[in-house]
Amino acid sequence: MFKIALLPGDGIGVEVTNSAVQVIKSVAELFNLEFQFKECLIGGCSYDAFGTPLTDETIQCCYESDAVVLGAVGGYKWESLPQNLKPEAALLKLRKSLGLYTNIRPAKIYKPLIDSSSLKKDVLSNVDFVVLRELTSGIYFGEPRGLNTEHGFNTMIYHRDEVIRIAKQAFKIARERNNKVTSVDKANVLEVSQFWRNIVHEVHQEFKDVALNDLYVDNAAMQIVHNPKQFDVILTSNLFGDILSDIAAMITGSLGMLPSASLGDKYALYEPVHGSAPDIAGQNKANPLAAISSVGMMFSYSFKMKNVGDLIDAAIEKTLDDGYRTADIISDGGMLVSTNKMTELVINNLKDIYKK
Numbered sequence: 001m002f003k004i005a006l007l008p009g010d011g012i013g014v015e016v017t018n019s020a021v022q023v024i025k026s027v028a029e030l031f032n033l034e035f036q037f038k039e040c041l042i043g044g045c046s047y048d049a050f051g052t053p054l055t056d057e058t059i060q061c062c063y064e065s066d067a068v069v070l071g072a073v074g075g076y077k078w079e080s081l082p083q084n085l086k087p088e089a090a091l092l093k094l095r096k097s098l099g100l101y102t103n104i105r106p107a108k109i110y111k112p113l114i115d116s117s118s119l120k121k122d123v124l125s126n127v128d129f130v131v132l133r134e135l136t137s138g139i140y141f142g143e144p145r146g147l148n149t150e151h152g153f154n155t156m157i158y159h160r161d162e163v164i165r166i167a168k169q170a171f172k173i174a175r176e177r178n179n180k181v182t183s184v185d186k187a188n189v190l191e192v193s194q195f196w197r198n199i200v201h202e203v204h205q206e207f208k209d210v211a212l213n214d215l216y217v218d219n220a221a222m223q224i225v226h227n228p229k230q231f232d233v234i235l236t237s238n239l240f241g242d243i244l245s246d247i248a249a250m251i252t253g254s255l256g257m258l259p260s261a262s263l264g265d266k267y268a269l270y271e272p273v274h275g276s277a278p279d280i281a282g283q284n285k286a287n288p289l290a291a292i293s294s295v296g297m298m299f300s301y302s303f304k305m306k307n308v309g310d311l312i313d314a315a316i317e318k319t320l321d322d323g324y325r326t327a328d329i330i331s332d333g334g335m336l337v338s339t340n341k342m343t344e345l346v347i348n349n350l351k352d353i354y355k356k
């Protein structure tokens with residue numbers, strides 16, 4: 001039996017997590033698996049209930065799970081709270097508490113959506129890479145940090161063991177893909193980046209079968225929109241990964257499509273890359289595909305059932321191929337459907353493809 005901690009969060013997080021659960025339940029039925037769900041608060045809703053965006057109970061619930069499925073956090077209502085009470089602070093604390101140092105954000109182009117990207121078709125065909133972002137260190141967590149009336153400051157720091165473990169992940173993931181790692185840094189300016197680069201090359205000695213190249217982050221940003229086909233695994237630090245993964249998401253056409261996995265040595269968390277979209281929350285309009293696709297990653301990475309991950313992907317692709325679209329990805333000729341309808345269509349396709 002698998003234990004899932006459900007953290008729907010705020011806004012559309014609630015709706016898309018509901019879709020994710022429905023998909024997990026259908027998979028359970030098809031493959032004779034058993035799941036136990038436990039739901040906890042995170043983000044603004046937790047602040048409203050308990051005065052903090054992340055309680056110890058929620059962290060404990062995650063410690064007791066085989067995988068965490070998260071929706072999204074945040075909303076207008078909580079924007080003016082102090083930094084440490086903002087919904088976003090909960091995400092950072094949860095990543096740190098669960099030791100989720102590896103963040104995988106795939107940039108996969110779904111063929112039926114190729115026209116909704118702002119890039120030209122020929123630039124995009126066959127694009128398939130992942131951004132591997134270090135998630136529990138770097139400038140997001142470095143000390144000292146502070147803010148007063150005279151200055152604001154942060155510290156970008158990486159320790160040897162932190163770079164070694166994420167670099168190993170990158171090379172291992174590349175071996176399962178197209179055997180190429182591009183390490184992104186700013187070694188022409190920052191000591192911390194020169195250090196990163198040195199360690200990545202050291203680790204590479206154990207993975208000589210994998211190709212490795214380095215790019216400065218400004219060049220990498222440019223290359224992702226200029227020639228994204230060149231990438232397989234982009235390995236980078238916390239802040240650079242935050243930025244590059246949004247660029248990577250947008251070239252695929254919609255932020256509403258992209259899943260993510262955050263992995264540590266003990267715990268794993270799956271969430272859509274998109275936010276809580278308070279403007280459309282509760283209206284049954286949100287795109288559930290990123291959340292559903294995150295469930296696919298959960299089966300592949302946490303439960304070692306890549307066949308299920310592939311099946312979920314195929315069901316999403318078929319649904320798009322049939323012309324169904326939520327509002328964020330609608331284009332000429334597409335059929336507009338709600339969150340619930342999209343979920344139902346994906347599940348039907350999942351069952352059909354499985355039977356074949």
Ligand code: IPM
Binds near residue numbers: 088089091092242
């Ligand atoms: C992300 C988000 C978060 C981050 C925010 C919400 C704290 O932008 O997951 O990419 O910066 O890591």
Ligand code: MG
Binds near residue numbers: 242243246
């Ligand atoms: Mg971000």
